[in-house]
Amino acid sequence: MPETHPVVGSDNIAAAAARLREAAATDTPAAPVRDLIGRDDVEAAYAVQLQLTTERIAAGATVVGRKIGLTSSAVQEQLGVDRPDLGILFDDMEYADGSIVPADAILQPRIEAEIAFVLKADLADGPLDDVQVREAIDYAVAAIEICGSRVADWDISFGDTVADNASAGGYVLGTQRRTLKQFDPIATEMTMAIDGETVSTGSGAACLGDPVNAVVWLARQARELGDPLRARQVILSGALGPMRPVMPGAAVHATVTGLGTVSITFSP
Incomplete structure:
Protein backbone atom coordinates (compact mmCIF):
# COMPACT_ATOMS: atom_id res chain seq x y z
CA MET A 1 0.00 0.00 0.00
CA PRO A 2 1.35 3.50 -0.78
CA GLU A 3 2.16 5.66 2.21
CA THR A 4 -0.40 8.37 2.89
CA HIS A 5 -0.10 11.61 4.82
CA PRO A 6 -2.70 13.64 6.63
CA VAL A 7 -3.28 16.98 4.94
CA VAL A 8 -1.06 19.64 6.48
CA GLY A 9 -3.16 22.70 7.25
CA SER A 10 -2.36 26.29 6.35
CA ASP A 11 -1.75 27.15 10.01
CA ASN A 12 1.05 24.60 10.18
CA ILE A 13 2.53 25.85 6.89
CA ALA A 14 2.52 29.39 8.26
CA ALA A 15 4.02 28.29 11.59
CA ALA A 16 6.85 26.41 9.87
CA ALA A 17 7.60 29.43 7.69
CA ALA A 18 7.59 31.69 10.74
CA ARG A 19 10.06 29.45 12.56
CA LEU A 20 12.51 29.47 9.66
CA ARG A 21 11.99 33.19 9.04
CA GLU A 22 12.82 33.97 12.66
CA ALA A 23 15.94 31.80 12.51
CA ALA A 24 17.20 33.69 9.46
CA ALA A 25 16.34 37.09 10.90
CA THR A 26 18.05 36.46 14.23
CA ASP A 27 20.97 34.33 12.95
CA THR A 28 19.88 31.69 15.44
CA PRO A 29 19.20 28.15 14.18
CA ALA A 30 15.76 26.85 15.09
CA ALA A 31 14.25 23.49 15.87
CA PRO A 32 13.27 21.34 12.87
CA VAL A 33 9.87 22.01 11.33
CA ARG A 34 8.92 18.37 10.77
CA ASP A 35 6.73 18.49 13.86
CA LEU A 36 4.55 20.89 11.87
CA ILE A 37 4.73 19.54 8.32
CA GLY A 38 5.98 15.96 8.61
CA ARG A 39 9.28 14.36 7.65
CA ASP A 40 8.59 13.75 3.98
CA ASP A 41 5.40 15.50 2.93
CA VAL A 42 6.65 16.98 -0.34
CA GLU A 43 3.62 19.19 -0.96
CA ALA A 44 3.72 20.74 2.51
CA ALA A 45 7.48 21.28 2.43
CA TYR A 46 7.37 23.10 -0.91
CA ALA A 47 4.42 25.14 0.33
CA VAL A 48 6.60 26.46 3.14
CA GLN A 49 9.43 27.15 0.71
CA LEU A 50 7.03 29.01 -1.60
CA GLN A 51 5.73 31.19 1.21
CA LEU A 52 9.25 32.22 2.22
CA THR A 53 10.25 32.75 -1.41
CA THR A 54 7.22 34.96 -2.03
CA GLU A 55 8.13 37.04 1.02
CA ARG A 56 11.71 37.52 -0.17
CA ILE A 57 10.58 38.62 -3.62
CA ALA A 58 8.11 41.05 -2.06
CA ALA A 59 10.98 42.47 -0.02
CA GLY A 98 38.29 34.50 -5.23
CA SER A 99 36.32 36.84 -2.97
CA ILE A 100 35.84 36.87 0.78
CA VAL A 101 32.60 35.70 2.37
CA PRO A 102 31.77 37.20 5.77
CA ALA A 103 31.97 34.35 8.26
CA ASP A 104 28.55 35.23 9.68
CA ALA A 105 26.79 35.60 6.31
CA ILE A 106 25.49 32.03 6.22
CA LEU A 107 24.23 29.98 9.15
CA GLN A 108 26.13 26.76 9.85
CA PRO A 109 27.95 26.84 6.49
CA ARG A 110 28.93 23.70 4.64
CA ILE A 111 30.51 23.58 1.21
CA GLU A 112 30.32 21.36 -1.83
CA ALA A 113 31.80 21.56 -5.31
CA GLU A 114 29.70 21.05 -8.41
CA ILE A 115 28.94 22.07 -11.97
CA ALA A 116 26.76 25.10 -12.62
CA PHE A 117 24.87 25.52 -15.88
CA VAL A 118 23.54 28.76 -17.35
CA LEU A 119 20.49 28.49 -19.59
CA LYS A 120 19.99 30.21 -22.95
CA ALA A 121 16.37 29.13 -23.40
CA ASP A 122 13.30 28.61 -21.24
CA LEU A 123 12.44 25.08 -20.10
CA ALA A 124 8.71 25.56 -19.76
CA ASP A 125 7.14 23.59 -22.61
CA GLY A 126 7.76 20.34 -24.43
CA PRO A 127 9.00 16.97 -23.17
CA LEU A 128 11.81 18.45 -21.07
CA ASP A 129 13.95 15.49 -22.02
CA ASP A 130 17.72 15.12 -22.33
CA VAL A 131 17.81 16.51 -25.88
CA GLN A 132 15.75 19.59 -25.05
CA VAL A 133 17.67 20.33 -21.85
CA ARG A 134 21.04 20.01 -23.57
CA GLU A 135 19.92 22.42 -26.28
CA ALA A 136 18.77 24.89 -23.62
CA ILE A 137 22.12 24.97 -21.78
CA ASP A 138 24.33 27.88 -22.83
CA TYR A 139 27.48 26.94 -20.90
CA ALA A 140 28.83 25.36 -17.73
CA VAL A 141 31.29 26.57 -15.08
CA ALA A 142 32.86 25.13 -11.96
CA ALA A 143 31.02 26.15 -8.81
CA ILE A 144 31.19 26.05 -5.04
CA GLU A 145 27.87 25.98 -3.22
CA ILE A 146 27.80 27.30 0.33
CA CYS A 147 24.97 25.41 1.94
CA GLY A 148 23.44 26.80 5.10
CA SER A 149 20.78 25.52 7.43
CA ARG A 150 18.37 27.46 9.56
CA VAL A 151 17.74 24.18 11.41
CA ALA A 152 19.91 23.65 14.49
CA ASP A 153 22.78 21.17 14.13
CA TRP A 154 21.68 20.29 10.58
CA ASP A 155 19.11 17.98 12.18
CA ILE A 156 17.08 17.74 9.00
CA SER A 157 14.64 15.39 7.37
CA PHE A 158 13.63 15.78 3.73
CA GLY A 159 10.74 18.01 4.77
CA ASP A 160 12.98 20.25 6.87
CA THR A 161 15.53 20.92 4.13
CA VAL A 162 12.94 21.51 1.39
CA ALA A 163 11.04 23.96 3.59
CA ASP A 164 14.35 25.70 4.33
CA ASN A 165 14.95 26.44 0.63
CA ALA A 166 16.90 23.20 0.18
CA SER A 167 19.45 24.49 2.72
CA ALA A 168 20.63 27.15 0.26
CA GLY A 169 23.08 29.77 1.47
CA GLY A 170 25.32 31.13 -1.26
CA TYR A 171 27.36 30.16 -4.28
CA VAL A 172 30.50 31.00 -6.26
CA LEU A 173 30.91 30.55 -10.01
CA GLY A 174 34.18 29.93 -11.79
CA THR A 175 35.16 31.99 -14.82
CA GLN A 176 36.07 29.27 -17.34
CA ARG A 177 32.97 28.76 -19.47
CA ARG A 178 32.51 25.60 -21.53
CA THR A 179 29.64 24.39 -23.72
CA LEU A 180 28.48 20.79 -23.63
CA LYS A 181 30.38 20.29 -26.89
CA GLN A 182 33.62 21.30 -25.16
CA PHE A 183 33.55 19.02 -22.12
CA ASP A 184 31.84 15.86 -20.83
CA PRO A 185 29.96 16.43 -17.54
CA ILE A 186 29.93 12.70 -16.73
CA ALA A 187 33.68 12.26 -17.08
CA THR A 188 34.65 15.34 -15.10
CA GLU A 189 36.53 14.84 -11.82
CA MET A 190 36.27 17.12 -8.80
CA THR A 191 38.73 17.83 -6.01
CA MET A 192 37.92 20.27 -3.19
CA ALA A 193 40.39 21.46 -0.57
CA ILE A 194 40.12 23.51 2.61
CA ASP A 195 43.33 25.30 3.61
CA GLY A 196 45.25 23.14 1.17
CA GLU A 197 43.97 19.81 2.48
CA THR A 198 41.79 17.71 0.18
CA VAL A 199 38.43 17.16 1.88
CA SER A 200 36.16 15.97 -0.94
CA THR A 201 36.54 14.22 -4.28
CA GLY A 202 34.05 12.93 -6.79
CA SER A 203 32.96 12.82 -10.40
CA GLY A 204 30.19 13.91 -12.71
CA ALA A 205 28.81 10.39 -12.64
CA ALA A 206 28.11 10.84 -8.90
CA CYS A 207 25.45 13.44 -9.71
CA LEU A 208 22.44 11.29 -10.69
CA GLY A 209 24.69 9.51 -13.19
CA ASP A 210 25.12 12.71 -15.22
CA PRO A 211 24.75 16.35 -14.07
CA VAL A 212 22.50 16.94 -17.09
CA ASN A 213 20.14 14.29 -15.68
CA ALA A 214 19.86 16.52 -12.62
CA VAL A 215 18.84 19.47 -14.78
CA VAL A 216 16.24 17.30 -16.54
CA TRP A 217 14.82 16.35 -13.14
CA LEU A 218 14.85 19.99 -12.06
CA ALA A 219 13.15 21.25 -15.22
CA ARG A 220 10.29 18.81 -14.77
CA GLN A 221 9.95 19.42 -11.04
CA ALA A 222 10.04 23.19 -11.45
CA ARG A 223 7.31 23.07 -14.09
CA GLU A 224 5.23 20.79 -11.90
CA LEU A 225 5.53 23.32 -9.09
CA GLY A 226 4.30 26.04 -11.44
CA ASP A 227 7.55 27.99 -11.82
CA PRO A 228 9.48 26.72 -14.87
CA LEU A 229 13.15 27.38 -15.54
CA ARG A 230 13.91 30.45 -17.61
CA ALA A 231 16.66 31.63 -19.94
CA ARG A 232 19.71 33.18 -18.22
CA GLN A 233 19.03 31.40 -14.95
CA VAL A 234 21.91 29.77 -13.09
CA ILE A 235 21.44 26.11 -12.22
CA LEU A 236 23.57 24.52 -9.50
CA SER A 237 23.33 20.88 -10.53
CA GLY A 238 24.33 19.19 -7.28
CA ALA A 239 27.38 18.02 -5.37
CA LEU A 240 29.98 15.85 -7.07
CA GLY A 241 31.26 14.61 -3.71
CA PRO A 242 30.67 14.85 0.04
CA MET A 243 29.67 18.16 1.62
CA ARG A 244 32.06 19.52 4.27
CA PRO A 245 31.69 22.02 7.14
CA VAL A 246 33.76 25.18 6.94
CA MET A 247 35.08 27.43 9.70
CA PRO A 248 35.84 31.18 9.81
CA GLY A 249 39.12 31.99 8.10
CA ALA A 250 39.03 28.91 5.85
CA ALA A 251 40.25 29.08 2.26
CA VAL A 252 38.31 26.83 -0.13
CA HIS A 253 39.61 25.78 -3.54
CA ALA A 254 37.96 23.41 -5.97
CA THR A 255 39.06 21.97 -9.30
CA VAL A 256 36.61 20.52 -11.80
CA THR A 257 38.36 18.96 -14.79
CA GLY A 258 37.33 20.62 -18.02
CA LEU A 259 36.05 23.68 -16.16
CA GLY A 260 39.10 24.89 -14.24
CA THR A 261 39.08 26.12 -10.68
CA VAL A 262 36.96 28.16 -8.30
CA SER A 263 37.85 29.48 -4.87
CA ILE A 264 36.62 31.52 -1.94
CA THR A 265 37.83 32.53 1.51
CA PHE A 266 35.78 33.01 4.65
CA SER A 267 36.63 35.99 6.85
CA PRO A 268 38.14 35.23 10.30
Whole structure:
Protein backbone atom coordinates (compact mmCIF):
# COMPACT_ATOMS: atom_id res chain seq x y z
CA MET A 1 0.00 0.00 0.00
CA PRO A 2 1.35 3.50 -0.78
CA GLU A 3 2.16 5.66 2.21
CA THR A 4 -0.40 8.37 2.89
CA HIS A 5 -0.10 11.61 4.82
CA PRO A 6 -2.70 13.64 6.63
CA VAL A 7 -3.28 16.98 4.94
CA VAL A 8 -1.06 19.64 6.48
CA GLY A 9 -3.16 22.70 7.25
CA SER A 10 -2.36 26.29 6.35
CA ASP A 11 -1.75 27.15 10.01
CA ASN A 12 1.05 24.60 10.18
CA ILE A 13 2.53 25.85 6.89
CA ALA A 14 2.52 29.39 8.26
CA ALA A 15 4.02 28.29 11.59
CA ALA A 16 6.85 26.41 9.87
CA ALA A 17 7.60 29.43 7.69
CA ALA A 18 7.59 31.69 10.74
CA ARG A 19 10.06 29.45 12.56
CA LEU A 20 12.51 29.47 9.66
CA ARG A 21 11.99 33.19 9.04
CA GLU A 22 12.82 33.97 12.66
CA ALA A 23 15.94 31.80 12.51
CA ALA A 24 17.20 33.69 9.46
CA ALA A 25 16.34 37.09 10.90
CA THR A 26 18.05 36.46 14.23
CA ASP A 27 20.97 34.33 12.95
CA THR A 28 19.88 31.69 15.44
CA PRO A 29 19.20 28.15 14.18
CA ALA A 30 15.76 26.85 15.09
CA ALA A 31 14.25 23.49 15.87
CA PRO A 32 13.27 21.34 12.87
CA VAL A 33 9.87 22.01 11.33
CA ARG A 34 8.92 18.37 10.77
CA ASP A 35 6.73 18.49 13.86
CA LEU A 36 4.55 20.89 11.87
CA ILE A 37 4.73 19.54 8.32
CA GLY A 38 5.98 15.96 8.61
CA ARG A 39 9.28 14.36 7.65
CA ASP A 40 8.59 13.75 3.98
CA ASP A 41 5.40 15.50 2.93
CA VAL A 42 6.65 16.98 -0.34
CA GLU A 43 3.62 19.19 -0.96
CA ALA A 44 3.72 20.74 2.51
CA ALA A 45 7.48 21.28 2.43
CA TYR A 46 7.37 23.10 -0.91
CA ALA A 47 4.42 25.14 0.33
CA VAL A 48 6.60 26.46 3.14
CA GLN A 49 9.43 27.15 0.71
CA LEU A 50 7.03 29.01 -1.60
CA GLN A 51 5.73 31.19 1.21
CA LEU A 52 9.25 32.22 2.22
CA THR A 53 10.25 32.75 -1.41
CA THR A 54 7.22 34.96 -2.03
CA GLU A 55 8.13 37.04 1.02
CA ARG A 56 11.71 37.52 -0.17
CA ILE A 57 10.58 38.62 -3.62
CA ALA A 58 8.11 41.05 -2.06
CA ALA A 59 10.98 42.47 -0.02
CA GLY A 60 12.98 43.17 -3.19
CA ALA A 61 15.01 40.03 -3.87
CA THR A 62 15.34 38.76 -7.44
CA VAL A 63 15.32 35.09 -8.43
CA VAL A 64 18.40 34.32 -10.56
CA GLY A 65 18.26 30.53 -10.69
CA ARG A 66 17.78 27.25 -8.84
CA LYS A 67 19.82 24.75 -6.93
CA ILE A 68 19.39 21.02 -7.02
CA GLY A 69 20.19 19.34 -3.73
CA LEU A 70 20.73 15.78 -2.61
CA THR A 71 21.85 14.44 -6.00
CA SER A 72 24.95 12.69 -4.65
CA SER A 73 24.59 9.41 -2.77
CA ALA A 74 27.39 10.60 -0.47
CA VAL A 75 25.39 13.67 0.55
CA GLN A 76 22.16 11.67 0.82
CA GLU A 77 23.91 9.33 3.23
CA GLN A 78 25.34 12.27 5.19
CA LEU A 79 21.87 13.74 5.70
CA GLY A 80 19.79 10.58 5.81
CA VAL A 81 17.59 11.35 2.79
CA ASP A 82 16.99 9.45 -0.42
CA ARG A 83 15.80 11.84 -3.16
CA PRO A 84 16.74 15.16 -4.80
CA ASP A 85 15.17 18.48 -3.93
CA LEU A 86 15.30 22.02 -5.26
CA GLY A 87 15.76 25.51 -3.89
CA ILE A 88 15.76 29.09 -5.14
CA LEU A 89 18.86 31.16 -5.89
CA PHE A 90 18.49 34.88 -5.18
CA ASP A 91 20.65 37.72 -6.46
CA ASP A 92 22.22 38.36 -3.05
CA MET A 93 23.54 34.79 -2.77
CA GLU A 94 26.34 35.05 -5.34
CA TYR A 95 29.97 35.73 -4.38
CA ALA A 96 32.70 36.41 -6.94
CA ASP A 97 35.40 33.84 -7.60
CA GLY A 98 38.29 34.50 -5.23
CA SER A 99 36.32 36.84 -2.97
CA ILE A 100 35.84 36.87 0.78
CA VAL A 101 32.60 35.70 2.37
CA PRO A 102 31.77 37.20 5.77
CA ALA A 103 31.97 34.35 8.26
CA ASP A 104 28.55 35.23 9.68
CA ALA A 105 26.79 35.60 6.31
CA ILE A 106 25.49 32.03 6.22
CA LEU A 107 24.23 29.98 9.15
CA GLN A 108 26.13 26.76 9.85
CA PRO A 109 27.95 26.84 6.49
CA ARG A 110 28.93 23.70 4.64
CA ILE A 111 30.51 23.58 1.21
CA GLU A 112 30.32 21.36 -1.83
CA ALA A 113 31.80 21.56 -5.31
CA GLU A 114 29.70 21.05 -8.41
CA ILE A 115 28.94 22.07 -11.97
CA ALA A 116 26.76 25.10 -12.62
CA PHE A 117 24.87 25.52 -15.88
CA VAL A 118 23.54 28.76 -17.35
CA LEU A 119 20.49 28.49 -19.59
CA LYS A 120 19.99 30.21 -22.95
CA ALA A 121 16.37 29.13 -23.40
CA ASP A 122 13.30 28.61 -21.24
CA LEU A 123 12.44 25.08 -20.10
CA ALA A 124 8.71 25.56 -19.76
CA ASP A 125 7.14 23.59 -22.61
CA GLY A 126 7.76 20.34 -24.43
CA PRO A 127 9.00 16.97 -23.17
CA LEU A 128 11.81 18.45 -21.07
CA ASP A 129 13.95 15.49 -22.02
CA ASP A 130 17.72 15.12 -22.33
CA VAL A 131 17.81 16.51 -25.88
CA GLN A 132 15.75 19.59 -25.05
CA VAL A 133 17.67 20.33 -21.85
CA ARG A 134 21.04 20.01 -23.57
CA GLU A 135 19.92 22.42 -26.28
CA ALA A 136 18.77 24.89 -23.62
CA ILE A 137 22.12 24.97 -21.78
CA ASP A 138 24.33 27.88 -22.83
CA TYR A 139 27.48 26.94 -20.90
CA ALA A 140 28.83 25.36 -17.73
CA VAL A 141 31.29 26.57 -15.08
CA ALA A 142 32.86 25.13 -11.96
CA ALA A 143 31.02 26.15 -8.81
CA ILE A 144 31.19 26.05 -5.04
CA GLU A 145 27.87 25.98 -3.22
CA ILE A 146 27.80 27.30 0.33
CA CYS A 147 24.97 25.41 1.94
CA GLY A 148 23.44 26.80 5.10
CA SER A 149 20.78 25.52 7.43
CA ARG A 150 18.37 27.46 9.56
CA VAL A 151 17.74 24.18 11.41
CA ALA A 152 19.91 23.65 14.49
CA ASP A 153 22.78 21.17 14.13
CA TRP A 154 21.68 20.29 10.58
CA ASP A 155 19.11 17.98 12.18
CA ILE A 156 17.08 17.74 9.00
CA SER A 157 14.64 15.39 7.37
CA PHE A 158 13.63 15.78 3.73
CA GLY A 159 10.74 18.01 4.77
CA ASP A 160 12.98 20.25 6.87
CA THR A 161 15.53 20.92 4.13
CA VAL A 162 12.94 21.51 1.39
CA ALA A 163 11.04 23.96 3.59
CA ASP A 164 14.35 25.70 4.33
CA ASN A 165 14.95 26.44 0.63
CA ALA A 166 16.90 23.20 0.18
CA SER A 167 19.45 24.49 2.72
CA ALA A 168 20.63 27.15 0.26
CA GLY A 169 23.08 29.77 1.47
CA GLY A 170 25.32 31.13 -1.26
CA TYR A 171 27.36 30.16 -4.28
CA VAL A 172 30.50 31.00 -6.26
CA LEU A 173 30.91 30.55 -10.01
CA GLY A 174 34.18 29.93 -11.79
CA THR A 175 35.16 31.99 -14.82
CA GLN A 176 36.07 29.27 -17.34
CA ARG A 177 32.97 28.76 -19.47
CA ARG A 178 32.51 25.60 -21.53
CA THR A 179 29.64 24.39 -23.72
CA LEU A 180 28.48 20.79 -23.63
CA LYS A 181 30.38 20.29 -26.89
CA GLN A 182 33.62 21.30 -25.16
CA PHE A 183 33.55 19.02 -22.12
CA ASP A 184 31.84 15.86 -20.83
CA PRO A 185 29.96 16.43 -17.54
CA ILE A 186 29.93 12.70 -16.73
CA ALA A 187 33.68 12.26 -17.08
CA THR A 188 34.65 15.34 -15.10
CA GLU A 189 36.53 14.84 -11.82
CA MET A 190 36.27 17.12 -8.80
CA THR A 191 38.73 17.83 -6.01
CA MET A 192 37.92 20.27 -3.19
CA ALA A 193 40.39 21.46 -0.57
CA ILE A 194 40.12 23.51 2.61
CA ASP A 195 43.33 25.30 3.61
CA GLY A 196 45.25 23.14 1.17
CA GLU A 197 43.97 19.81 2.48
CA THR A 198 41.79 17.71 0.18
CA VAL A 199 38.43 17.16 1.88
CA SER A 200 36.16 15.97 -0.94
CA THR A 201 36.54 14.22 -4.28
CA GLY A 202 34.05 12.93 -6.79
CA SER A 203 32.96 12.82 -10.40
CA GLY A 204 30.19 13.91 -12.71
CA ALA A 205 28.81 10.39 -12.64
CA ALA A 206 28.11 10.84 -8.90
CA CYS A 207 25.45 13.44 -9.71
CA LEU A 208 22.44 11.29 -10.69
CA GLY A 209 24.69 9.51 -13.19
CA ASP A 210 25.12 12.71 -15.22
CA PRO A 211 24.75 16.35 -14.07
CA VAL A 212 22.50 16.94 -17.09
CA ASN A 213 20.14 14.29 -15.68
CA ALA A 214 19.86 16.52 -12.62
CA VAL A 215 18.84 19.47 -14.78
CA VAL A 216 16.24 17.30 -16.54
CA TRP A 217 14.82 16.35 -13.14
CA LEU A 218 14.85 19.99 -12.06
CA ALA A 219 13.15 21.25 -15.22
CA ARG A 220 10.29 18.81 -14.77
CA GLN A 221 9.95 19.42 -11.04
CA ALA A 222 10.04 23.19 -11.45
CA ARG A 223 7.31 23.07 -14.09
CA GLU A 224 5.23 20.79 -11.90
CA LEU A 225 5.53 23.32 -9.09
CA GLY A 226 4.30 26.04 -11.44
CA ASP A 227 7.55 27.99 -11.82
CA PRO A 228 9.48 26.72 -14.87
CA LEU A 229 13.15 27.38 -15.54
CA ARG A 230 13.91 30.45 -17.61
CA ALA A 231 16.66 31.63 -19.94
CA ARG A 232 19.71 33.18 -18.22
CA GLN A 233 19.03 31.40 -14.95
CA VAL A 234 21.91 29.77 -13.09
CA ILE A 235 21.44 26.11 -12.22
CA LEU A 236 23.57 24.52 -9.50
CA SER A 237 23.33 20.88 -10.53
CA GLY A 238 24.33 19.19 -7.28
CA ALA A 239 27.38 18.02 -5.37
CA LEU A 240 29.98 15.85 -7.07
CA GLY A 241 31.26 14.61 -3.71
CA PRO A 242 30.67 14.85 0.04
CA MET A 243 29.67 18.16 1.62
CA ARG A 244 32.06 19.52 4.27
CA PRO A 245 31.69 22.02 7.14
CA VAL A 246 33.76 25.18 6.94
CA MET A 247 35.08 27.43 9.70
CA PRO A 248 35.84 31.18 9.81
CA GLY A 249 39.12 31.99 8.10
CA ALA A 250 39.03 28.91 5.85
CA ALA A 251 40.25 29.08 2.26
CA VAL A 252 38.31 26.83 -0.13
CA HIS A 253 39.61 25.78 -3.54
CA ALA A 254 37.96 23.41 -5.97
CA THR A 255 39.06 21.97 -9.30
CA VAL A 256 36.61 20.52 -11.80
CA THR A 257 38.36 18.96 -14.79
CA GLY A 258 37.33 20.62 -18.02
CA LEU A 259 36.05 23.68 -16.16
CA GLY A 260 39.10 24.89 -14.24
CA THR A 261 39.08 26.12 -10.68
CA VAL A 262 36.96 28.16 -8.30
CA SER A 263 37.85 29.48 -4.87
CA ILE A 264 36.62 31.52 -1.94
CA THR A 265 37.83 32.53 1.51
CA PHE A 266 35.78 33.01 4.65
CA SER A 267 36.63 35.99 6.85
CA PRO A 268 38.14 35.23 10.30
